[in-house]
Amino acid sequence: MSTTTEALVLSSLNAPFLLQPLTLSPPLPHEVLLRITACGLCHTDLSLQSGVFPTDFPSIAGHEGSGVVLQVGSAVQRVKEGDHVLLSFASCLSCEYCKDDHPAGCTTFVERNFGRERHPSVGSLGTATAADGSEVKGTFFGQSSFARHAVVQESSCVKVPEGTDLVTLAPLGCGLQTGSGAVLNTLRCSPTVSPKNNSILITGLGAVGMAALFAAVYLKLGTIIVVDVLPSKLAMAKGFGAHHVLDGKDPEVVKKIKELTGGLGVKWAVEATGNTKVLEMGFKALSNFGHLATCGTPGPGPLPPYQIHDFVNESKTFSGVAEGDSNPPEFIPFLMKLYEEGHFPVDKISKTFPVEQFDDAVAAMKSGDVIKPIILF
Ligand SMILES: [Zn+2]
Numbered sequence: 001m002s003t004t005t006e007a008l009v010l011s012s013l014n015a016p017f018l019l020q021p022l023t024l025s026p027p028l029p030h031e032v033l034l035r036i037t038a039c040g041l042c043h044t045d046l047s048l049q050s051g052v053f054p055t056d057f058p059s060i061a062g063h064e065g066s067g068v069v070l071q072v073g074s075a076v077q078r079v080k081e082g083d084h085v086l087l088s089f090a091s092c093l094s095c096e097y098c099k100d101d102h103p104a105g106c107t108t109f110v111e112r113n114f115g116r117e118r119h120p121s122v123g124s125l126g127t128a129t130a131a132d133g134s135e136v137k138g139t140f141f142g143q144s145s146f147a148r149h150a151v152v153q154e155s156s157c158v159k160v161p162e163g164t165d166l167v168t169l170a171p172l173g174c175g176l177q178t179g180s181g182a183v184l185n186t187l188r189c190s191p192t193v194s195p196k197n198n199s200i201l202i203t204g205l206g207a208v209g210m211a212a213l214f215a216a217v218y219l220k221l222g223t224i225i226v227v228d229v230l231p232s233k234l235a236m237a238k239g240f241g242a243h244h245v246l247d248g249k250d251p252e253v254v255k256k257i258k259e260l261t262g263g264l265g266v267k268w269a270v271e272a273t274g275n276t277k278v279l280e281m282g283f284k285a286l287s288n289f290g291h292l293a294t295c296g297t298p299g300p301g302p303l304p305p306y307q308i309h310d311f312v313n314e315s316k317t318f319s320g321v322a323e324g325d326s327n328p329p330e331f332i333p334f335l336m337k338l339y340e341e342g343h344f345p346v347d348k349i350s351k352t353f354p355v356e357q358f359d360d361a362v363a364a365m366k367s368g369d370v371i372k373p374i375i376l377f
């Protein structure tokens with residue numbers, strides 16, 4: 001049976017997000033119909049609007065959703081009717097990377113998360129239809145959860161216990177697992193791995209950078225340096241346990257990072273701005289044998305702003321990281337545990353907005369007043 005609902009629809013490039021009535025098709029065998037509770041707002045949603053991530057229109061964004069299962073497709077195994085879920089990215093669950101607990105490396109990651117691929121058997125058929133009968137693109141990150149209801153991919157669902165705070169924890173499935181996963185899964189930072197220089201640099205204090213900071217503080221790394229251009233964010237980071245905060249506009253920033261690390265530079269770096277100038281700064285601030293992981297992307301086009309020659313001479317490593325290389329059914333419950341223990345204070349970086357005030361949420365994130373807006377449906 002189809003479901004009528006409302007969703008925030010982008011009608012065309014640079015159009016506003018408008019709440020509109022829609023009809024959702026029933027779930028296919030590997031899909032789940034959800035009543036959406038809340039959804040975090042992420043810069044990637046705005047990238048759909050601005051065209052940095054190309055997409056077809058009209059389109060529904062939203063990829064940090066939470067909700068309650070209303071109906072499951074015939075082949076769904078992860079969840080059942082009535083289950084509470086946090087949503088994350090989609091994967092095929094069957095390729096070598098998925099089977100090896102690295103679904104962020106899924107061979108169909110791009111198609112399933114950005115290409116809106118629902119299932120090969122239905123071709124380009126979408127999940128949602130507008131009042132005039134035209135198709136509206138859903139399945140963004142397997143979910144398109146800027147909506148009161150959504151038909152989502154089973155692979156995007158993480159079952160959580162009843163009583164879980166589905167509002168505060170809604171955003172765990174994207175930026176927050178990306179930043180913390182970069183530290184815990186990709187860089188595998190640890191004071192014991194590098195006792196003499198267990199220093200980390202985090203550039204960019206959006207949700208990704210803040211989550212990287214939470215993870216670095218949780219691991220008790222010896223020197224935690226953060227760089228941003230907003231004094232309010234730097235002050236916040238200090239409150240969360242950053243040892244040193246530096247102004248990204250300071251031309252001496254690399255020199256200062258070297259001074260703070262005994263002249264060596266940092267052992268690890270997490271880049272979360274997507275700005276190539278910041279990436280270049282992070283590379284220069286890295287110690288020999290250091291490892292820089294970037295979660296940020298400037299979009300297709302720009303090349304890395306440093307030379308292979310320098311990489312070789314200084315024995316440095318560079319990694320790109322999608323979704324913190326996390327396996328959501330394992331990693332999201334782990335982040336929930338850290339939150340309960342006080343190590344992952346997502347409640348202190350977020351603010352809720354009713355869906356009717358969506359534009360205020362966007363403005364608050366752009367100005368830096370709120371790190372992670374959460375939209376209530
Ligand atoms: Zn896969």
Ligand SMILES: [Zn+2]
Pocket residue numbers: 042043044045063174175
């Ligand atoms: Zn995101």
